[in-house]
Structure formats: structure tokens, C-alpha cells
Amino acid sequence: MTAERFPWIDPVRRRFSGYGMLGVLLLLSVLFSVLTLQDQHPSGDRAASELVDVLEDRADRQHAILLVARDSDQDRSFLEAMRTKLTDLGFTDVRLAAGGPPIIRAACEELASVDTGRRWLVTLNTSLPVVESITRTLPALADTEILSPRSYRWPTFLLPDNLRNVANQIAVIAIVAVGMTLVIITAGIDLSVGSLIALSAVVCAWLVKALGGAGAGPGAMLLAGLGAVLLCALAGLFSGTMVVRFRLPPFIATLAMMQVASGVAYIIAQGRPIYDAPDAFTTLGRGVDPALGLPYAVWLMIALYAIAHLLMSRTALGRHIYAVGGNLEAARLAGVRTGLVLVFVYALCGALAGLGGVVMASQLKSGAPTYGLMYELYVIAAVVVGGTSLAGGQGRVLGTLIGAFIIAVIQNGMNLTNVESYTQKVVLGLVILGAVLLDRMRKR
């Protein structure tokens, strides 16, 4: 009867029925939002703009203004931003004090000795108690107004910085999980992705080093990245060929590749991380786009999911991947080139693991054979939590994205709520189990 009254509800329901885990993701987000609801103290540019507005209204241009904050990168950027803005507005006497109580005290005493009329003290909430206790001991500053940004209540989890962080943390796993989803839909598995991440990171870093080290240009870095991805694609191609040509179980073929790739990574790196890379090497992993502030790695992830979704839902190849996983013999007898489909899927999975490795190398500005350890399990967990059946033939790429985010949100949420890292593992394991159980029961 709901369907009669709301004719749109059925298509909507059908559209989202494959993404049951979306609800779990939203629930987790709500949970961690509630748990991390607390007073937020603005800092950086945001705080600077707010306080500059106040001063512009109320202070004369020649008043003495002392800006106080701790000696940290973030606080310094606040101080610098304020000074620049105030100077631009024509304020003549702007002083800075960054550091602990002794430095602040000295700066305050100096401020007390000035007599240009009113004096202003501007600080962040984090330094406010120190500033207040110091001014109480200095009678000359008794009438000095202390400005600090207004605090507000908001979940730390939902701060844009944190959400960006969540996305950035999961980017590598999510990228690799695209390929894994396709492999699992063909009723296969690829255990080698963790090792391929390491191999790719090492090869990429090694190539950058060979092509000029810290002086390597963008072309060289691009070449290094492509080389690493290509190598991993070949590794996947090899696994796929073993599966198709010699009927090896995917578990075995990729288990062997897992060992080989890891070993080769150690040999190339001689057991040590490779560091020699220019600063620009981190653009992919740490760089942020100017418009939305999203890391490039996250954009890459979004683009890959969009492409993979179209591939699986709109192309003949995608349909064939589902068919091969659902019933290999039926697909073959219907004229599908099943061997080609399988080899493609493993090669793609290898290439994406390689891409994940390049992103990781860029994030960490180095390549080491220890990267990607156990990642195959996180990646498989993301795929399975996303609703793809290990039996093959069923699953959705966007479900995997949701699965990856569920894992990321749980990890991030537990970090924010100060759950110990050992406990985190236990919780993560149970949540994966619970999420999949929930999905099973819903389907039944």
C-alpha cells in the first residue's frame, strides 16, 4: 500500500537494495558524531577571520595589538594570517608572541609598557587560560580586553578536516578494492594485492631514485609510477593466466604471487626503505585540490569508482564478468570469451594494486617492502562488507566503496574516542562479522 501512495518509492528501494550497508555506514557516522560531540575551538584561518572582523569594528588603527598563541605550526599559521590581515587593514602596532608562559609573560609586560591608548590581547582558546592568569598579575593590563574566537558545539567526527582525513586514510584500500571486487565477482580471490602494493611502492621509489632522485622531474615521476603500475598489471596477468590456462585455484595462484612479489620487493629495496624523492613526489598522496580541499588521492579514488561502476553496469564486459562468476560454463556456452574475461580481471586487479602502491609511496614519500602488509585482508573485508558474495556472480562496486568507508569510519571513530589500538582490532573484526551477518539476515 505504501507503493500505491508513493509510486516513486519502489524504484528508489530497488536502486538502493544492493547497498544495504549504506544504512550501517550512516548509523556508524551518527554514532561517532554523538560520541565526539564537544566544544570546538576555531583555529587557523577561520579563527583569524572572525577576530579580524571584531577588531576592525572596535579597535582604532593605532591601538597596540598583541597576538598570542602556542608555538605550533597550526597556531603560527593563525598568527601569520592575523598579522597579514590586520596590517592590510592599516593597523600599525601588531605584535606576536608564540610559545609557553614565559614568552607570553614577557610579551604581556612589554604590552603593558606601551601607552598608545587602548590595548588589545588576542589569543586562541587553547592559550586563553594562560593569558588570563598572566594578565591578572599585571595591573596595567586590567582594563585590556582579551579577544578569543567563540567556541561552538560540533562533533569532531564531522569536522571537514576529519572527514577529509577519513577519505584520505582509506584511499589506498578503496582503490585496490575496486579490482578485488571484480575478481571476487568472478568467484575468484586475489591474495597478492598487499604484496603488489609493496612491490609497486618500492619499484616506483627505486625508479624515481634512478631517474634523478631528489632532482627528478614530473616526467620522471610519472614514468616511475606508470612503470610500477605496469609491472603489477603483468603480475596480475600472470596469476590470471595460471588460473585460466592451468585451472589453478585462484587462491593458490595468487598465494604464490603474494610470496614472489613480496620477495622481489625486498630484493629490490635490499630490505630498506627507499627515500630519495623530490618534494613534488608527494603531490598525489598529500596534495589537495584548491577548490574543494579534497586530496588528489581521494579524487583518483572517486574517478576509479565512477569508471568501474559504469564498466560493470553499462558495458558488455561488465555483464560478462557477472556471468563468468555466476556460471562459468553457461557463460562459455553462450559464447562469452571466459578466459579473456578472467585474465583481464586479474590484470586489472594487479594494476590497481600497483596504483595503490604508488599512492602509498607518494603519501609516505618513500617506498619500502613492508608496505601493504595484511592489506589484502582489509581489501577483501571492504569488498565483503560491501555486499559482494565470495561465491561470485553477485556484488556491486559502489557497495565496496561503502564497505571501505565503514572500515575507515570505525577506525577513525575509535581513534577519536581514544580506543586503544589492540581493542580496535577486536572491534573491527566483530564489526565486519556483524555487518555481513546483518546483510545475510536482511536478504533472507
Add this chain to the structure above:
Amino acid sequence: MLRLRGVRKTFPGTVAVAGADLDVLPGEILALVGENGAGKSTLIKMIAGAHRPDVGQIELGDQDITGLSPAKVMDQGVAVIYQELNQVPGLTVRDNLFLGREPSLLRPLDRSTEDQRARQVLARLGCDVDPDTRIADLDLARRQLVEIARALLGEVRILILDEPTATLTPRETEQLFTVLDELRQGGLGLVFISHRLDEVARLADRVAVMRDGEMLGTWNAADLDRRQLIELMVGRSLEQEFPPREVTIGEPILTVENLQSNDLEAASFTAHAGEVLGLAGLVGAGRTELMRLVFGADRPQSGTVMVDGRLVPPGSPRSAIQHGLALLTEDRKGQGLVLDLTARENFALGNLDRWSRGGWIDGAREEAVFAGHVQRLGIKLSGSEQKAGELSGGNQQKLLIARWLERDARVVIVDEPTRGIDVGAKHDIYELINDLAAQGKAVVVISSELPEVLGICDRILVMHEGRITGEITDPANASQADVLALAVAEESA
């Protein structure tokens, strides 16, 4: 002995069994017949304890066994032999017989006693199987006997068999019937589900008919002829079991020369435009194997296949399809359909190139083309997004026929086109086969049902042990005995 009163079972959306009464007497064979979906399986599962009836009572002797667990029901003496045999293929016959009957999990097994009892019970069934053979090494008929033997190890009073002959050859069926006959004389109550009405007529004392969840009643087998029985099952009167058609046989389309493999001797034959060519023989005679070679599903050792004079590269279904061959396998669920994909997607598999450009599927065209076929063939769907696995056997078969119709194949090979399909839908399938032939295609029909082969084919090839042993050029005037003679008695010829 077994008494059902007002037993009813509903599932969300459907009434599976609507208040059924049934009596099974000791020393009789009761045949339970009805179309697929009539509620037979649900009824059996309620007796076996796998489903709990919503209302109604099931009594065994003077005991109420309604809603007991399957294990308890079995202890009471009701054994069910399902179509999918419940065996561990890797274990021996003896281990399977005693699986779950071991007295204790840790106590060492008493091999000699088990061995003795196993031989006894197998001998009772006239089954010449060594208890040390692995189940996987047995043929289906023997595996079935082992399953029956397993039931007989306990105190069985009621034995229920769900389509026991579906996968047996005529000779094996005969053997099974002898066994069932003996069990009947031993005072067991037997319930026998079958789609093969000639078997029902042969074996059953009484017939219970179900239709759409209703138990229509029980008749003495002798009082019903085949036609009346079909009409009861279908709920309407049938004009004719095999629809008539105009036959215009044209040029040869399919030419097979000296095709052979490990198990098949060199086979040569042709099929003509407009012709329905039958391929008869016992199960295991190599009919399916031969047609898989023709289609390229398996690679032949030597020999050639030509369609319209063009050589088809061997061992590639894809090339075969491109040359105009189509194969509808006997194993629809295992080899024909991808059950998790929707009906539409299954239809489209193998046809995608017809409505995609550069690999991109034109979804709207696909929907439209599919809708056309659904309407023309009368495929019953709850929606185009319904999964293929949820369709009935007849609709699954039509779906696969639609796939090859869209492909416009020149030669359509149909393996056991009506296996597991109920009487009403069979007629539709026969008409579709006639249509294919009328469009000038060559149709090759493999069938184990002799009346079917004789009824729909224009010419019949008979195979025996991997060899084409004979040809019947005028099926209309041939008898089942003529075909069987070629299929089994080659040695004497």
C-alpha cells in the same frame, strides 16, 4: 498407515498446499502427480518434517507426527529419497549407509558388523555393489539404490521417492521398479512422485493428483487413462499431446563428418532446413557428448562440422555461435543459465553485440527486444528484473529459446527439451520447436522420452555406446520398440 488431514502451508505471497487429505496404506504404491509448483514437494517436506504445516494433522499409525523434526520423523519410520541424493561422494558405500547412525562419535567403528549389515541390505535390493566402493564411482541408479538401502537400515514403514527415475535409463528404471515392487509386497507404504505417466500407470496402485496447491483426490490407477490424468493435472482438456505441423524439408544445413573423441566413434550425419532431427538412445549412449562436440563445447579428436557449407573451427562455442549453431543444454541450471542474473540479462548473454556499440550496452534497446520475445513466447515473469533462478523450468527453457531466436541461429540443438518441465508447458516447447523448423532452421532434438522423439521428429538417429547405430526415417509409423531395438540390441543385429 500414514494419514494427512487438512494439511495447509502458506509461504509469503502463495498458498503452497491448501488443506490436503491423503492416506497411504501399507503394501501399496501411491503415485503423487501434478505439474511443477502444484505443491507436491511442499507436501512431502511437511511429511518429512522439513516444513511445519500451518494447520492440519499428520499421523503415522496412531501417532501424531505433525511438526516433529526431520530426525524424529525418520526415527518414526518415514524415509524420503529426494531427487538430489543426500550422500557424501568421497566416502564409501558403507560409510554412507551408516553415516549418522554410528553409535558414538569416538568409539571405533565396528567394521565387520557394518559390513555384514551393508551386504544384507544391498542384497535385499538386488544391488551388486561392494560396500567398499566410493559413492563417486557409482552410476546414478546404484547411488539411488544405496540411498534406499540406507533408509531400509532403519525401521522404515513409509518410503517416499521424489522423481526417482528422472535420471535413470530404461533398464535402470526397470531394476528400480522390481525393487519397489518387492518392498510393496514386504508391506511398506510407498509414495512415488513422477512426471512420467506411463510409469505411474505401470507401477502405482493408486494415484493422488495435486493442482495449484489443491489435493484433487485419489483414484485407483486402473480407473484413469493417460489422457484423463493429464487433464486432471493441467485442469483443462488437451487437444493433442504433440502439436501437428507442416513439414517442408529443404537443403542440408548442418553437415557433420567423422566427428570423434575418446568416447565416441566417428559420427557423420546431416540435418536439413525445416527438419526436426531426433537423437535417441539410452542415457550414456553419447548423444549429449556428440552434440557438445558439434557445438564446440568439447574439443573433438578429429572430424569436421559445417554449417551452410562453411567449416566451423573446432572446440569453440563462440565460433560455433558465430557460424549459426545454438545449443540448449539438458542442464539448464548448471550450464544454460546464470541463475543470479536477471531473466533479461540471461537472454542478452551471447546477444550483447546486437545492441551495444564499442562495448556500451544500449539498455533501452535491450529492454525493448527482450519485451518482444517475452510476449511472443509467453514467458511468465514478475518483472524484467526477476532472477532467472526464480523461474519455473518451462519459463527457463523458453528464456533460453528466446536467446537463440534473437541470435537467429541456423541450427538449434536441444538437449532434453522437456526434462523437468510440466505437462502444460511441454506443449508450448513442442510448438516452439515446430516454429523453429518452420522458419527454415534445422532442429536437433536429444530426448530420452521415446514418445516425445517419435511424436515431434521427422527423422531419428539412434545411438548406442558412442556410436550411431541406426536411423528411423519415418517416425510416424515407427514404434518405441523399433527405437529401443536400435538403442540396446545392437549386439544381436
